[in-house]
Amino acid sequence: MISPRQLVQVAEATHLDASAAALRQRFPALHFTECSEDDISPRFQPALSVDLYDLYLISGSSGHCLALTNDLASATGIVIAAKVNDD
Numbered sequence: 001m002i003s004p005r006q007l008v009q010v011a012e013a014t015h016l017d018a019s020a021a022a023l024r025q026r027f028p029a030l031h032f033t034e035c036s037e038d039d040i041s042p043r044f045q046p047a048l049s050v051d052l053y054d055l056y057l058i059s060g061s062s063g064h065c066l067a068l069t070n071d072l073a074s075a076t077g078i079v080i081a082a083k084v085n086d087d
Contacts (some may be wrong), residue, residue, distance in 0.1 A: 037084050056078065
């Protein structure tokens with residue numbers, strides 16, 4: 001489970017260092033992965049969006065594979081998706 005407060009804390013931490021390695025050190029109970037926003041299907045909406053990143057929730061509740069979710073209660077991690085500048 002990820003609380004709304006944790007999600008905001010992670011978003012704030014991306015301003016210091018958004019790498020998955022740095023976030024794992026700051027939040028060892030959470031799983032992190034990083035990608036580009038264009039790697040995420042447009043059918044998913046970010047749980048939170050900050051200046052340079054969209055944050056998506058991950059659930060490992062199936063026991064096999066990680067999946068994107070909108071449910072904070074079942075979320076076990078966060079995808080840090082770097083926003084793409086199309087200019």
